[in-house]
Structure formats: C-alpha cells, structure tokens
Amino acid sequence: MERRVQFFSEGIPMAGILRLPDGLAPGERRPAVICCQGFSLTKEVWLPRNAEALNRAGYVTLNFDYRYFGESGGEPRLRLVPQAQVQDVRNALTFLETVPEVDASKLGLLGISLGCSVAAAAAGTDARVKAVVAVAGPADLERVWSNFPDFAKFRAKVDAAKREFVATGKVTTISVPRLLSSDPDTCALLVKDAPHFPTWKLEITFESLADLFAFKPEDVAHTISPGASLFIYPSEDALVSKGELTSLYAKAREPKQLVALEGLKHHEVYNDGRGFEPLMKHTLEFFGRYLR
Numbered sequence: 640m641e642r643r644v645q646f647f648s649e650g651i652p653m654a655g656i657l658r659l660p661d662g663l664a665p666g667e668r669r670p671a672v673i674c675c676q677g678f679s680l681t682k683e684v685w686l687p688r689n690a691e692a693l694n695r696a697g698y699v700t701l702n703f704d705y706r707y708f709g710e711s712g713g714e715p716r717l718r719l720v721p722q723a724q725v726q727d728v729r730n731a732l733t734f735l736e737t738v739p740e741v742d743a744s745k746l747g748l749l750g751i752s753l754g755c756s757v758a759a760a761a762a763g764t765d766a767r768v769k770a771v772v773a774v775a776g777p778a779d780l781e782r783v784w785s786n787f788p789d790f791a792k793f794r795a796k797v798d799a800a801k802r803e804f805v806a807t808g809k810v811t812t813i814s815v816p817r818l819l820s821s822d823p824d825t826c827a828l829l830v831k832d833a834p835h836f837p838t839w840k841l842e843i844t845f846e847s848l849a850d851l852f853a854f855k856p857e858d859v860a861h862t863i864s865p866g867a868s869l870f871i872y873p874s875e876d877a878l879v880s881k882g883e884l885t886s887l888y889a890k891a892r893e894p895k896q897l898v899a900l901e902g903l904k905h906h907e908v909y910n911d912g913r914g915f916e917p918l919m920k921h922t923l924e925f926f927g928r929y930l931r
Contacts, residue, residue, distance in 0.1 A: 640658070640659045640661075641656060641657070641658050641659075642656075642657050642659075643655070643656060643657075644656070644657045644701075644703075644734075646703075646730065646731065646733075646734035647730070648706060648726060648727045648730035648731075649726065649730070651706045651711065651712045651713045652711060652712040653703050653704065653705075653706070653711045653712075653727060653730070653731070653734075654682070654703060654704050654709060654710035654711045655682065655701050655702060655703030655704070655731070655734075656682055656683075656687070656690075656701070656702045656703070657699070657700070657701050657738065658690050658691070658694050658699065658700045658701075658702075659694070659699055659740055660694045660695070660696075660697045660698060660699065661694075662697075663740055667740070668739070668740060668741055668742040668743075669697055669698060669699050669740060669741065669742055669745075670697075670698050670699070670741075670742055670745035670746070670747065670926070670930040670931065671698060671699040671700065671701065671735050671738070671741045671742070671745070671746055671747070672690075672693050672698050672699070672700050672701075672746075672747040672748065672749055672926065672930075673700070673701045673702075673703075673728060673731050673732070673735070673746075673747075673748050673749070673758075674686040674687075674689055674690050674693075674700060674701070674702045674749050674750075674754075675724075675728060675748060675749065675750035675751070675754035675755075675757050675758045675761075676702070676750075676751070676752075676754045677750075677751055677752030677753040677754045677755075677776070678719070678752055678753040678815060678818075678819065678843075679708070679717075679719060679815045679839070679840070679841065679842070679843055680754075680839065681704050681708055681709035681710075681836060681838045681839045682702040682703050682704045682709055682710075683702075683709075683836050683838065683839070684832070684836050684839055685751075685832075685909045685910040686702055686749075686751065686754075687702060688910050688911075688915070689749060689751075689915075689919065689922075690702055692919045692923070693749070693922075693923070693926075696923050696926075696927075698747075698926070698930070699735075699738065699740055699741050701731055701734075701735060703727070703731055704838070705723070705724045705727050706718075706720075706723055706724070706727055707719070707720070707723075708838075709838040709839070710838060715808075715810050715844060717812060717840060717842055717843050717844050717847075718810070718843070718844045718846075718847045719843040719844070719847045719850070719851060720847055720850040720851075721753065721756060721757055721760070721780070721850065721851060721854040722850060722853075722854060723850075724757045725757055725760045725761045725764065728748065728757060728758065728761040728765075729761055729764070729765050732746055732761075732765060732767050732768070736767075743767075744769075745769055745930045745931075746767050746768055746769060746930075747768065747769060747770040747771065747772070747926055747929075747930050748761060748762055748768055748770075748771040748772070749771075749772045749774075749922060750771070750772070750773055750774065750776060751774045751775060751776070751908060751909070752774070752775055752776050752878075752879070752905070753776055753777070754776065755773040755774050755775055755776025755777075756773075756776040756777050756778070756780070756854065756856045757776075757856075758771050758772075758773050758776075759771060759773045759776070759778075759856040759859075759860060759863065759868070759887055760854070760856035760859055762863045762866055762868065763856065763859030763860055763861070763862045763863045764859055764862070766865075766866070768863070768866050769866050769867065769929060769930060770866060770867045770868075770869075770925065770926055770929035770930050771863060771866065771867070771868050771869070772869045772871065772921075772922045772925060772926070773868065773869070773870050773871070773884075773887060774870075774871040774872075774908060774918060775871065775872055775873055775876055775878075775879050775884070775905055775908055776856075776879060776883065776884075777856075777879055777883045778855070778856060778857035778860070778883045778884070778886040778887045778890075779854075779855045779856075779857055779883070779886070780851045780852055780853075780854045780855070781851075781852040781853070781855075782883075783879065783880075783883065784852065787821070794852070796845075797845065797846070797848045797849050797852070798849060800845045800846040800848075800849070801846045801849040803846070804844075804846040810844040810845070810846055811844070811845045811846075812842040812843060812844055812845060813842060813843060813844075813845045813848070814841060814842055815829060815841045815842055815843060816829060816830060816841060818843075818848075819878060821877055821878060822876075822877040822878035822904075822905055822906070823877075824877070824904055824905070824906050825877075825878055825904075825905050825906040827906075828906045828909070829841060856887065857886050857887055857890050860887050860890035860891040861890050861891060861892055863891050863892070863895075864891065864892035864893060864894070864895075866929075867894040867895065867925070867928075867929040868887075868888075868891045868894070868895045868896070869895070869896045869897075869898065869921065869922070869925045870884045870885075870887050870888045870891070870895070870896070870897050870898070871884070871897075871898045871899075871900060871908075871918060871921060872884035872885075872897075872898075872899060872900065873899075873900045873903035873904055873905055873907060873908055873914060874899050874900060874901045874902060874903060875902060875903060875904045876903075876904060876905040877904065877905060878905040879905060881899075884897065885897065894929070896925065898921050900914050900917055900918065903917075
C-alpha cells in the first residue's frame with residue numbers, strides 16, 4: 640500500500656511517499672528504510688523501484704523530497720545543501736517513529752550517489768540508524784571535484800556566488816549535466832529520463848556548490864557504529880572513484896562491509912540498469928542481518 644505523507648523538517652514541509660508491505664496484521668510493526676536519492680533527484684526518480692523491492696521483502700519504506708526540491712518547501716528553489724539534507728533525513732526518522740506500522744527500533748537508510756553521502760552522514764550523526772547501505776557516493780565532495788581542470792578558478796567563482804547570496808539573497812543556477820560531465824553515460828541517462836518527471840529540474844543553485852564542497856561524510860563514518868554499514872561501489876564508475884567508498888569503509892568501524900559490483904558503471908545501479916539486481920541482493924541480505 641502506498642500513501643502520500645507530509646512531515647516537517649525545521650518547520651519546512653516535506654512531501655513523501657510511504658509504502659507499506661502487503662500482509663501487515665493489525666497492530667503489527669515492521670522495520671523501515673528511508674531511500675535517499677542523489678544529485679538533484681526528486682522522490683519519484685529511480686529509487687521507487689528500490690523501495691518496492693524492499694516492500695516485497697517486508698519493509699516499510701519512505702521516499703521524500705529534500706527541502707528546496709520537488710514538492711517539498713523551502714526557498715530559494717533548487718538549493719542543494721547536503722548538510723540540510725542530512726537534517727531532513729534525521730527528521731524523516733523522527734516522522735517514521737510516529738507511523739503506527741513502523742518498528743522504531745529498526746530503522747535503516749539506503750542511499751545512492753549523493754544520497755550515499757547523505758545517508759552515511761545521517762547514520763554517522765544519528766544513533767537511531769541501525770543499518771545503512773551507501774552506494775557509489777563521495778566521501779569528500781571537494782576532493783571529487785578538485786581534479787577538474789581550472790578547479791581553483793571555478794572554486795573562486797563559487798565562493799563569490801555564496802558571498803552574493805548571503806549579502807543579497809540572489810541566486811543563479813548551473814546545469815547538473817555540466818557538473819557531472821566526467822561521466823557522459825550518467826549525464827545521458829539524466830537528460831533522457833528528466834522529461835518524464837515534471838518536478839525534477841536538471842539544475843541547482845550555483846552558490847550551493849560551496850556547501851557541497853564543505854561536505855565530508857567520511858569525517859563522521861567512524862560514528863556510524865554500533866550501527867552497521869555496507870558500502871557498495873561499481874568498479875567502472877567514472878563519476879565517483881572506488882577510493883571514495885574505500886575511504887568511507889576504512890574510517891567506519893565494525894560491523895561493516897565493502898562490496899564491489901564488478902564491471903558496472905555509475906548509472907547502471909539505477910532502476911533498470913544491469914546493476915540493480917545485484918545491488919538489491921546485497922542490500923536485502925544486509926538488512927536481513929541487521930534490521931530483522
């Protein structure tokens with residue numbers, strides 16, 4: 640069963656889709672997983688299929704729009720502030736504690752791409768997360784972009800845009816495919832699928848890149864424990880290197896796992912990509928061990 644829900648994160652309305660598994664007995668409570676989408680995505684894009692697979696395995700799931708995106712509130716629109724998204728996830732955990740069908744002692748996170756980074760940071764700052772699956776996301780956002788040509792000049796422009804935003808409230812936007820141009824296959828998938836999702840815009844505010852560059856989830860990876868962590872990376876990922884996931888894994892404490900999806904690229908872990916089934920196999924085995 641699927642129902643639209645609303646909760647509030649620091650007073651900002653959050654729009655979500657709560658899915659309940661079939662066969663719930665009256666008064667029964669089940670483990671719940673929040674699905675954390677990636678860079679600029681909204682709750683309808685790609686991860687509902689992951690949620691449905693979790694539902695079939697007996698989990699309650701929640702997909703929601705972060706602040707500034709989709710049907711959630713917040714102004715200016717399209718600000719991608721991962722630190723705020725972490726807070727939104729933590730407030731989503733609090734919302735799940737109010738859902739009668741949820742066992743609040745068994746809460747997990749599944750995050751892919753930037754959602755991986757957000758999920759890892761949320762798990763590292765909130766002890767309610769008993770298990771997190773973090774897939775193909777950066778451990779240090781500035782490190783990922785610092786290899787781009789003329790990064791120092793680009794960073795100076797970002798810092799200037801942040802100063803203008805703070806002083807005047809004015810924002811400009813930048814194309815998401817431009818920012819992810821190191822991975823043409825992922826960019827092609829974004830451009831192909833975006834027209835099918837009316838609330839999804841392939842742009843973010845330029846000033847919010849300053850917040851992205853300051854986001855380093857590896858700094859809190861060690862505090863995910865005693866919660867369990869599973870880090871998954873596609874071996875041929877052109878967008879997020881293997882080193883980002885191995886850094887998260889190295890800094891995390893037991894119980895933890897690291898899994899390579901051999902021969903797969905970043906975009907192939909999504910939706911109908913050939914990495915979806917192996918990703919969900921590992922995810923369900925892991926949650927079966929730590930959320931049941």
